[in-house]
Amino acid sequence: MYIRRLLATAALASLPAVASAQGVTMASTVTLGFSFGSVDGIPGTDIDLNTTSIDFASDIMFGTNFGVGLDFAIAQTEVDIAGAPFGIDLDLIGLAIEPVYYFGNGAYAGLYYRMGDLDLSISAIPITFGVDTRSFGVFGGYESGPLWVEGYVGSSDTDPGLPGSIDVMDYGLYASYDVMPNLEVFGGIARTDIDAPGFGVDLTMYSIGADYDFGNGLGVYGSVDRIDIGTPIPINIDATAFTLGLGYDLGQSGAGVPVNLNLEFSRTTLDLGPLASLDVDRIGLGVTIPIGGGSSQPLNSNTRAARGDYRSVIAAMANSL
Secondary structure (H helix, E strand, O other), X not given: OHHHHHHHHHHHHOHHHHHHHHOOEEEEEEEEEEEEEEEEOOOOOOEEEEEEEEXXXXXXXXXXXXXXXXXXXXXXXXXXXOOOOOOEEEEEEEEEEEEEEEOOOXXXXXXXXXXXXXXXXXXXXXXXXXXXXXXXXXXXXXXXOOEEEEEEEEEEEEEOOOOOOOEEEEEEEEEXXXXXXXXXXXXXXXXXXXXXXXXXXXXXXXXXEEEEEOOOOEEEEEEEEEEEEEOOOOOOEEEEEEEEEEEEEOOOOOOOOOOEEEEEEEEEEEEOOOOOEEXXXXXXXXXXXXXXXXXXXXOOOHHHOOOOOOOOHHHHHHHHO
């Protein structure tokens, strides 16, 4: 995994030079993030989660009608179980490539390919367990003035593959609207269907969020996500995620430094019906640097699910923890 990580990082670092040499334009965002979390609800057990992450997003335009969106992320999580004689490390690397064509009237359409590499290692066992995920599909949308709308449909698979003949389909529709120059609302609905002979699981996520800019570099934002999980088992399973954050843009504050700082709190409650109820609390910190006119929105924020940045409910759940 470390070799792939180094190669991917080197390739992304060379993108500005490639763009300059080819005469194309590129707007990018980089976020360095830290988060500290805990899991409550397991009797007699205290679990702490400490995560360090780096996210990179870029939109590369080849003229006025064709572009490519790139996303790259690395997250390393240490899982500390109180009293356990071992430690658990989770390493997640993700990459997304999205070629898109703009029709010139606000409409656009494209393809997406996203991959994830999750590795789990336990200090007491000299073995690393890993699974790769892949998602691919099509998307289309419309953006004009304060309005943005986008939908997608695709499928996902894993390596090692799921047993038997199992199909995973992803759907979603998201939108945002600038109610005022300093107030944006956003949200949408997404669904992931897992179908197997005689068995099926569907995950439906409803999201809504808002972002308010006070105009002096200070802003607040938040979102609420609700996930309903349907299974053949007669047990109601759902999850609710609440996020509230504070951002400070040094560039707007007059400091002359194009850096955005963010602090946010998130709570995800997983309700397993009569079995258990788990709460995952997370405090996240981020340092975001826009490059070449890129966005100053933090890429380590849990509000990304409500913005439609993940084209899978499973991916949204994994990234929110």
